[in-house]
Amino acid sequence: MGQITLENVQKSFGPVHIIKGADLDIADRSFVVFVGPSGCGKTTLLRLIAGLEDVSGGKILIDGKNVVDVPPAKRGLSMVFQSYALYPHMSVRGNIAFGLKMAGLSRAEISKKVEEAAATLNLTPYLDRKPRELSGGQRQRVAIGRAIVREPKAFLFDEPLSNLDAALRVQMRLEVTRLQKQLGTTAIYVTHDQVEAMTMADKIVVLNAGKIEQYGSPLELYEKPANLFVAGFIGSPKMNFMTGDVAARYGAATIGVRPEHLKIARNGEGWPGTILVAEHLGSDTFIYVDAGPIGTLTARHVGELDLGSGDRVMLSAEPVRVHRFDQSGQALRA
Amino acid sequence: MATRQTQLLARTLLTPAVGLLFVWMIIPLVLTIYFSTLHYNLLDSESKQFIGLENFRYFLTDPAFLASLQNTLVLVGSVLGLTILLGIPLALLLDQPVIGRSLVRLMVIAPFFVMPTVSALIWKNLLMHPVSGLFAFVAKLFGAAPIDWFNDVPLFAIILIVSWQWLPFATLILLTALQSLDEEQKEAAEMDGAGALSSFIYITLPHLARPITVVILIETIFLLTVFAEIFVTTGGGPGLQTTNIAFLIYAQALIQYDIGSASAGGLVAVVIANIVAFFLVRIVGRNLEA
């Protein structure tokens, strides 16, 4: 069982109030991603759940039991650190076995579990090597192996892929997701990369300055962002925001349209502008349009587009694709 | 990461060290202050009596004190000068690609690890002895009269010995600092057209400013209390020519057994050291922040 609930969790470091009342219900077996800009408190929240920091207020319930006064060693959770934090003086086998050793399992049992975990992660040929003899990707798998072998109530991942190169990151993303589905253990995963968040999560928690802005599935966050922040954070390139008269025509203080939902035409109805830069990626074309008083708009076109810097275009969007926000940034739903 | 569980334990573990050092600091210091207010001679222990600040007045106006103060300043200043002026070029040299660099480093470092008493005796007997020392031999080779080091220029002789011992320290520190000088800075200077000398003056020297300061402060603290070398070679003489403050206090305490005066002198030494220590602690403190 790995059901985790946060009730009004607060955390301050001295006078600085980092986490300002977090409420969250994480279902057993789900893969939840904490995402947000630097300094939003996502790692702090993870560490509070792990027990590596003490809360300043509120409750953390694991399977219904409040663990706020329970030391990390006894919470039954596993953590994969950003730097992997492998024990340099132990072999891969030793690293993976350590937690089981602390739990007092017999030698035979430990051996069996370690071999199983190593097999799952393709680490068997490296069992007797020391961490310094391994590549980044291998070390990362050892860190994961160390976490899974203890069969914890939940996995906690602290930006585990950020030290890998791009190609390896994509590969590991798939492996981690596959592994979690296979094991069925709850996972909480912290990242600043919203692509990782969107592709891996069952549900995403978007954090900003210590507050949970929205908690929902990737598609919910994409299609129905609760406020300006979430709307601008999810989706790349960023959503286009427009204020003033343009927004007023839709009955809102601000409207937003995603670049992929802007229709590009040489003439017709819509918002006129001049292309500043056109980025041709082959698979897509991104154009950055100077739309005068409206500002700069970004539009995406699938495939090649025969337009370039200086060309005049008309950008438009279907009404259902226009997100509306009120004065305070909250989404207006029709 | 200091969760409540570890904080109490941490404080307990710190107590023996803090306690011991505190006792080590306070008790002798308090006693020294106490003794410095007494007229107390170990040979004449009946005459122990309170005389307030008399000892200080006596000590600070004693010509022996002034002489020792001067000697101390000359000693410290000269050793600082020699070790730094020689240390910088040595460090620069050792920073270069040199064949057998490790062995050269070993030779340069060695004097610091030689026992002070052995150092002193090497210089006194084997090198500086006016009759059978090596220097005497070399002087005679060139037709010059050999110098009677410990009679004619005793303080200079001590300065040489102490400088020899501390040169490795200065060199090592400066070498470490040189090696932390960003290679790219030097390359940028080169691209900007700087020659070797300009590079040294405008890039290397400013970078060395801080380590040189540290060397000065640390050497000063340890040089203020040079003792063994004087003890073993000249015993403070001839007369007072090689008596520094440390030796003066020692002589007062364990040769003349004048406890009161020696204590007063001891406090003066502590005050002087504290002034230097203040600056050093500030630099260390700033570094700790980083």
Added chain:
Amino acid sequence: MARMASTRRVAISSLAAWLAGFLIFFPILWMVLASFKTELEAFAIPPSFLFFHWTTENYATVQERSDYLHHALNSIIVAGGSTLIALLIAIPAAWSMAFSPTKRTKDVLLWMLSTKMMPPVGVLVPIYLIYRDFALLDSRAGLVFILCLGNLPIVIWMLFTYFKEIPKDILEAARMDGATIGRELIYVLTPMAVPGIASTLLLNLILAWNEAFWTLNLSTLNAAPLTVFIASYSSPEGLFWAKLSAASTLAIAPILVLGWFSQRQLVRGLTFGAVK
């Protein structure tokens, strides 16, 4: 500015460096040479550099003298004892300051360092009197105690810097793996800290071995380590120079070897982190 040092530059630098190194090392070399001469040759004029009658008789004599061995043993006990005890006190202290720092930690550390900056001569009088009254003069215990206190700040400081270099997330990983504080210390911290502890041990052993203030003033015969023993040869009895050289060479040889290995520790330990 030396992408590829020209051979000419390397040659000149090497020559200069070797010259400097030789000059600096020369006094020690000279003494070692003297230790292999007969007493007569040791102070003969003109002195000979290499072509003399090499003999090991001085070393034999020194080894036979029971008082040399006695003082060497004292050096070992005093230097070793004081350093080990200092380590025992310092390891927990450094651990607590490195891993459970509070707002006062920095001040405490700086205060500890400042106790090392106190001139020993400033407290010579009370220490001497206390030692006299407690029969600690000329005792190994007395020397061990005072050298321990003298080096304690440096030991704590060095261990603190080494502990700080241990990545804290590895210790957190141990905690997540279910280790209690004790087991975290035993299984993870100590093995990772061993090189740092060894370095600290090494440097302070050297500093204690060479200590020449308290040893000279607080011991005379029984507890006197080699520093005192050699000092007692300070009267210019030329007849003993060769033997003195042999005794001195024996006294400093192990330290020179150890010193070679402690260069980096020297910078770390004695500059109190003011130079990186």
